[in-house]
Amino acid sequence: MTTFDDRERAFETKFARDEDMAFRITARRNRLLGVWAAELMNLTPEETGSYATSVVQADFEESGDEDVVRKLLGDMLAAGVEIDDASIREALTSKTIEARRQLMTAE
Structure with a gap:
């Protein structure tokens, strides 16, 4: 029964790690989107x-x-x-890829 328990714990650990990574990718993507939008709106660095x-x-x-x-x-x-909805969704997709790439290289 320990093999089954070990396997179950391994799946739970992987699930938790995957969820954490998905959260981090989304947060990074949203930050990148914010910077992108701020540049288009000509905001100051602050x-x-x-x-x-x-x-x-x-x-x-x-x-x-x-x-x-x-x-x-x-x-x-x-x-x-x-700007339109489609352009924002396109940026959403590209920033998701960029955020994933940044987090993968950081690890």
């Missing part, structure tokens, strides 16, 4: 840092990416940046 943090925090409003897309779209349109 404003860029706080804006990137606000994008990370916006992801905690509801599950999924809709809250982040809604925040970015609203903020960017309010700042006079002409």
Whole structure:
């Protein structure tokens, strides 16, 4: 029975590690999206840092990416940046890849 218990613990450990990595990738992606959006809105370096943090925090409003897309779209349109939902979703995909790459090379 110990082999089964060991295997079960190994699966639980892998699941926990995978969930942690997914969370870290999403948080990094959201920070990268915040920096990207801040550059398009011509924010100062100080404003860029706080804006990137606000994008990370916006992801905690509801599950999924809709809250982040809604925040970015609203903020960017309010700042006079002409952008659409599809462009933000495209950036979301590219920043996810970039965030995963950054975290993989950091380990």
